[in-house]
Amino acid sequence: MDNIRVYIETFGCTFNQADSEIMAGVLSEAGASLTGIDEADVIILNTCYVKHPTEHKVINRIKRIREMYPDKGLVVAGCMVEIDPQKLESISGDASWLGPHQLMRTAEVVGAAYRGDVKRITGFTSDVKVGVPRVRSNPLIHIIQICEGCSGSCSYCCTRFARGSIQSYPSDIIVQEAREAIEAGCREIQLTAQDTAAYGSDTGERLSDLIREITEIPGDFRVRVGMMHPASVLRDLDGLVEAFRSEKVYSFLHLPVQSGSDRVLRDMGRGHTVDDFRMIVDRFRSRIPEISIATDIIVGYPTEGEDDFLDTCRLLEEVRPGFIHLSKYRHRPRAFSSSLDEIDFRELRRRSKAVEELKGRITEEENRRLVGTTQNILIVERGRKGGFIGRTDSYIPVVTHDGEVGSFRSVRIKRATGTYLIAESEE
Known part of the structure; x- marks a missing residue:
């Protein structure tokens, strides 16, 4: 698989994110490289199906990928594969499938999609998803x-x-x-x-x-x-x-x-x-x-x-x-x-x-209620619009303008919204 470039796109919960990290790990060990969607030979879409709006997002995304990248191999993975194969067949009958219990066979399915073959591996296994290859989406x-x-x-x-x-x-x-x-x-x-x-x-x-x-x-x-x-x-x-x-x-x-x-x-x-x-x-x-x-x-x-x-x-x-x-x-x-x-x-x-x-x-x-208080935060990532994103000890998101990813910092909360806090460093 040394020449195969793969892009993985994930919908859904933390568990699904972890499934994508395992797929990435299996592929990396097999010699494939992870890349952006435009450069990829094969696209993996790891689906979520828990809610009706998510179902529509997934279906629209599959259709869009097929329109934009008709020459690329497509692997549909995740929950949709097991829950609604009939609908999946109707919208993308030429895609390969990978069930959420079959992650250790990711390279096999991706290799087939790269060659233009349709391979579908589904069904339950007793495979353990711990102690297996993994590529973290966030290194921290x-x-x-x-x-x-x-x-x-x-x-x-x-x-x-x-x-x-x-x-x-x-x-x-x-x-x-x-x-x-x-x-x-x-x-x-x-x-x-x-x-x-x-x-x-x-x-x-x-x-x-x-x-x-x-x-x-x-x-x-x-x-x-x-x-x-x-x-x-x-x-x-x-x-x-x-x-x-x-x-x-x-x-x-x-x-x-x-x-x-x-x-x-x-x-x-x-x-x-x-x-x-x-x-x-x-x-x-x-x-x-x-x-x-x-x-x-x-x-x-x-x-x-x-x-x-x-x-x-x-x-x-x-x-x-x-x-x-x-x-x-x-x-x-x-x-x-x-x-x-x-x-x-x-x-x-x-x-x-x-x-x-x-x-x-x-x-x-x-x-x-936390405005004016001092909070200890763990900075976990850079903000998309600048600054840094941290979490308080109670896991409440905090936006701060200075910091270092991976560090613990003491900050004073200046403002609050319904979804996050805004802070200034006390150090």
């Missing part, structure tokens, strides 16, 4: 996929059809990969999964023990723990709270509630209640007062009535998460809820707009 941030799949059965979700049942990876390999990344100069370790708190539910291990083992590694670094399903957190709540108290762990809890209505949560098949969510947040806040809370909300689930919607708004007002990820409900391929009637689209837009306004107000008010 190392993403570790601690498990793949989930143990849930959410009625609206199609991702589980691409990722499968929970498969936790051995903790000793994970810790070793973290150690090697830190020794190589990484300053942030991101633990990612479809549900990080489900880690070990199939092997008898616990996420809290894994976090503690990683924080015992010598060095000055931070650990970001990815999204945790409330139902999974409950099986190890006290252990997780204590693990998060380490100064090496970002005080950041991503806990998707999805709805403030117990009735809707039951219809969604979430496996937790609103009070479970409240209790988890209260337990973390009681032991880690500075912790920032992120949550996800789905507006307009087919069985969501006006009272259910208002319960969601009241819950957000009560808990006041610093990060709120909002989605409008839309049917997803193969999901159970797609058999239900969607609510009127005008009503969906009204509810979404109301929550969007509520979200903006809450997150900006929460960030404003």
Whole structure:
């Protein structure tokens, strides 16, 4: 593959970003070179399919690439391959495919696409995505996929059809990969999964023990723990709270509630209640007062009535998460809820707009509370418009005009928006 130049474009979550890093690593070891799209012989599009808007972005991007680069080989990878192969076939029947469980065969598929052949490798494997070749997109941030799949059965979700049942990876390999990344100069370790708190539910291990083992590694670094399903957190709540108290762990809890209505949560098949969510947040806040809370909300689930919607708004007002990820409900391929009637689209837009306004107000008010305070930040990258981007110990983004990528700095917060803070250095 010494003469093959490859461009990788990624949609979606941190887990998908890590998949792209593995594909890049496999290709580099095979002798291919990574390059920009114009120079590439083969384009890999690593797709996400979790939301309706993302589906349209992916489809439009595939069509656009085919129009702009008809002579280049195209490999479609990621979740779309497993979830909606019929639609993929209809829009790009001459593309090669690579399923998200088949990353170690990336070079094989890319080689075929380079020769003008169509090769499609899909289906599930038990391959472990730790301790494998990888090229980091940010040399200071190392993403570790601690498990793949989930143990849930959410009625609206199609991702589980691409990722499968929970498969936790051995903790000793994970810790070793973290150690090697830190020794190589990484300053942030991101633990990612479809549900990080489900880690070990199939092997008898616990996420809290894994976090503690990683924080015992010598060095000055931070650990970001990815999204945790409330139902999974409950099986190890006290252990997780204590693990998060380490100064090496970002005080950041991503806990998707999805709805403030117990009735809707039951219809969604979430496996937790609103009070479970409240209790988890209260337990973390009681032991880690500075912790920032992120949550996800789905507006307009087919069985969501006006009272259910208002319960969601009241819950957000009560808990006041610093990060709120909002989605409008839309049917997803193969999901159970797609058999239900969607609510009127005008009503969906009204509810979404109301929550969007509520979200903006809450997150900006929460960030404003930090104006005038001094924060310790880890600078992780240069800003696209100049300056530097850092993260507070609570994982809140900070823009500062001076600094050094990879350094910890003490800054004073001057202003706040709903999404980030603006600071000046105190050093």
